[in-house]
Amino acid sequence: MAEHPHGPEDHRFDADFVQRFHTTFDGSFPDVETTLGPSSYALLAAEAEALAQNGAAPVVLDLGCGSGRLSEVLLQRGLPPQNLIGVDFVAEQIERTRQRLNPAPVRLFLAQSQDLPLEDGSIDCVLNHMGLAVMIPVDATLKEVGRVLRTGGRMAVVVDGPPKEGSIDKIYIQILREAVAAEQPQLLKGLASDHDISDPAVLAHLVHVQTGMIPHRAPQSFELLMRMSVSEYLTFLEGEYLMRRLREVGRQKVRHAVQRLFESHGEDQVVIPLAMQLMVFVKPPA
Ligand SMILES: C[S@@+](CC[C@H](N)C(=O)[O-])C[C@H]1O[C@@H](n2cnc3c(N)ncnc32)[C@H](O)[C@@H]1O
Secondary structure, eight states: OOOOSSSSHEEEEEHHHHHHHHHHHHOOOOOOOOOOBBBBBHHHHHHHHTTTTTBBBOOEEEETTTSHHHHHHHTTTTTTTGGEEEEEEEEEEEHHHHHHHHHSSEEEEEEOOOSSSSSOOOEEEEEEEEEEGGGSSHHHHHHHHHEEEEEEEEHHHHOOOOOOOTTTHHHHHHHHHHHHHHOOOOOOOOOSSSSSSHHHHHHHHHHHHHOOOHHHHHHSSEEEEEEEEEEHHHHHHHTTTTHHHHHHHHHHHHHHHHHHHHHHHHHEEEEEEEEEEEEEEEEEOO
């Protein structure tokens, strides 16, 4: 299993960066259709709904709730607000969620994923949309998830997947990496997760070691079908951790290269498939 490339103090450095970043950027994803049909938020919401028993709604934790998009989808689909808990370690994000969900009486906590203010076994379903990779150390986050989940409870996560060859997203990553290599090569080490959880086998192993949980079913790869103009895509990219860590001169290079890429497509709007995967785990009896 890969060690964090730098050491524990870099965990703090990375966490500080993520916290500062989300003070300005909400970091949510477009709520658009995927190659599986529903949006990635709706896919997670369906996993929670599957845990309703005899008409009783599950208690759901939106871990790393960001600006509250997933929580909003859960409420829109009928989850009672008193059954929903949101956690994020950035005060501005909690405030954005509060405003989005207002006046629903949802419990929101400003807390670290590695130290949740929740009772053992108090949660039926933990949902995490595009946050687990930066909840470093990920091991400690998973251990907490295992503690707060009840036996038979589930954790469903949407994480990055490997981008498709030839897609704008894949070409963008190359553009970004080239700019980083030329301008600030030290950044190439990351914002590194301490484990490559985009590899389903790595995540499944980690989850099992930390929580005893097992996959509920096979991982599902899918793409988020973003249809965007160049200016919309550039705005979206500003909310990307590595892009944000580049100095302005590097960011300008990326922007220009992305503009050229769009021009080569010759259309105002282009579909940009963003690779993701959905994994669901269940906590078996001890
Ligand atoms: C990429 S954003 C995704 C937000 C939201 N889940 C969504 O998809 O719309 C990741 C979120 O996780 C939060 N986060 C990252 N590390 C965390 C930690 N250790 N504890 C709690 N929240 C954390 C960030 O503040 C941020 O709001």
